[in-house]
Amino acid sequence: MTSDITLPFYQALTTDVNALSACQAQDELQGIRQEALDRFSVMGLPTLKTEAWRYSNIQRYLKEFPYELLYATTTVPASVIAQAAVPELDCYRIVLVNGHLQADLSELPAGKGITIGALSAHTQAPGFTRWFNKQHHLAQESLATLNTALFADGLYIELAANTVIDKPVHIVHVYTAAQHAFIQPRHLWVLNRNAAATIIQSSIHPDTNATAFANSVLETVIEENAELWHYNIQQGDQHFREVHTTAAQQQANSRYHHFNFTLPGTPFTRNNLSVALNGSYTETNLNGLYIANGSQHVDNHTFMDHIMPNCNSNELYKGVLLDSANGVFTGRILVHQEAQKTNAFQQNNNLLLGAKSDINSQPQLEIYADDVKCSHGFTAGQFSEESMFYLRSRGIGEDAAKALMVNAFSHDITDEVKVPALQHYLQEQIAAIMNN
Template sequence: MTSDMILPFYQALTEDVNALSAQVPALATDTLQDIRRKALERFSTIGLPTLKTEAWRYTNIQRYLKEFPYELLTTAAAVAEDVVNSTAIPELDCYRVVLVNGHLQADQSTLPEGKGITIGAMSANTTATGFVTYFNEQQHLAAESMAQLNTALFADGLYIELAANTVVDKPIHVVNVYSCTAHAFIQPRHLWVLNRNAAATIIETSIHPETATIAFANSVLETVVMENAELWHYNIQQGAESFREVHTTAAQQHKDSRYHHFNFTLPNTPFTRNNLSVALKGSHTETNLNGLYIASKHQHVDNHTFMDHIMPDCNSNELYKGVLLDSSNGVFTGKILVHQEAQKTNAFQQNNNLLLGTKADINSQPQLEIYADDVKCSHGFTAGQFSEESMFYLRSRGIGEDAAKALMVNAFSHDITDAVKVPALQHFLQEQIAEIMNN
């Protein structure tokens, strides 16, 4: 097949997605090939999301997929060390995992070592127990066509498995580099499994160093938090004008486990969609979902979350806060499903927004479906501006308008940043917020 016979990427997605599968290297096992084939079939059946797709009512992804002539990119070229180093979080003592387009760069990484820690490329771990048991096991992925597309056409990603009772002593900083010499559609696929009593803190950041070529990432991460395990997961989306992203995280939790998810979306990526789902497969779990999105210019940021309370006696707390500047759009969906068996569920959700741009807007929709009768659930939504009285108070003390706004935005986001348990990261985020507001 010569290159001019390949359909343009968007056309292939809509007309002949099978043609794309020829561009992807084969996976290691028959089982995987089978999973991939089924995902491709499923994607062909449901197709790309449209504005008629309930979960995509406020986000026109097709507009962004059509925006540039993307090519499916499944490989990675080496990325300069200074690019990787620029992503370092000051004063953070951590391990570093460098992925370029999902491919592990072992020579640029400092991986945690020791008994019970498996960390490496997905492609090198396809026979690991955790992989065989949990890869693509999340039911929530089946409903999402972008996740199916990832399953059908991914090349590689990061595999982490912590054996029972394994605690990683320092945070793991995963640096996601998306690098391309032509407009590219990139699909990393990750799986992290924390077995019984294991614990880890994982911080993800991303960078797209090129400005002339657009990278569109469609990544999927599955996390499994087994009995009494604890995962702190921070996803820091520092944007770039030349970047677009659909980021899907599907988590499952088992008995007595704790999962803390933080998502920070900062300017300037024009399009970001985060799918986050948590399936509670054991009782007495604790889940904290914290989100902060600060959008500027014409940014579109969509956070789509799903708390699936399957088992009784679980607690979930969700707080998403947004600062919408200029002409940016925010979308928040918070679905809470409490199954009939999930008695004594506590599920709380809150979405607060500061609408600071004259043309900024927010669409926020809580979706509570409750089939158990002995539960405590609540949700709330606010959208507002700075109080003029507060601004005047600060300014009357000599604080300039920009510094006053920065103080107010820091104040608005403090309950999210305060919950960040890594001091260096917390400081870094506060600085980032102040810097954004001062520009």
């Protein structure tokens, strides 16, 4: 094993995956789990010596408590789910508790061509058999591999060709545990040819003294000429840690718009986002905004894999770091030799507003084609003194001036949100954070 996982920790994982595999009816799934466990036993947990994790010490958080893997379904009252509501948002609602679908608390879109349900109930579905665990980027992530070995359930979405969901789908993830827990949700979304959807994810954590660590994996497939608007809103508390891995792949002429909003509360958040452009004439837009306070650690790791020619990608991530918060951004763009006529742009901008806040940013370009337009950039700084003086000279207090400038700084991201109620909600959340 290549990392410093203790033997009891690995033995516990082995016991868990063997017990879980014994409960599965499909031999194919057992084989997938065992292969993933074998691969994880070689890869091990990432350490500070692992290049992609050298600024994020995950072992500190995994070893801070004895954990339990949660497989049983847990119920929560409707009053808890109401906390996640976005005011005035007209949407379908899907509730998952520790990765398990709660149908009684959900309002699922219905109609021809729409399949939505528990992942465990759709292991024979066409989308599952064709696409589950097929994205090669996942095999490079040890925690995604661990999820493949240990997941119990998650959400399955498949839209048939030419199917369009008429309003946004809001997925509410509830993470709760009576004792410290290591939770492994697994999700698969498949949009077939000409399908379209808007999906919003958010999470809540009912009051508890137990710590929940979610290691979630989402695979999403966007087939030819399909379009997905995907919003992920991360809000937590001191008893929650999260590693969230999204692996998307696009086919020809598809469009993928991904937004990630990480807000204060959770001590440790790591987002792994990879997009494989497997067809020509795709469009990919990745937008991220992270606001961190206290001693919060937020790590965004993105990978744009340009495999085919004539594809366009745009990536803009912005961070606001308060107090002694720490941010990490690693954005990799890989342009294969066959990917001629690629347009790929990436930018990471940061405001450091805390006396001890800091950012580690690593924009990366790896280009093997000669007919491309690619660029990347990084900035980090504080407020413009001239702008602050201008606002203060007009009777605006320092805190209010900072709130106004953060709102202006984040406008490039929030203005691209195409759901008006969600856009307003996010702007209100940002204002509330800066006014506290």
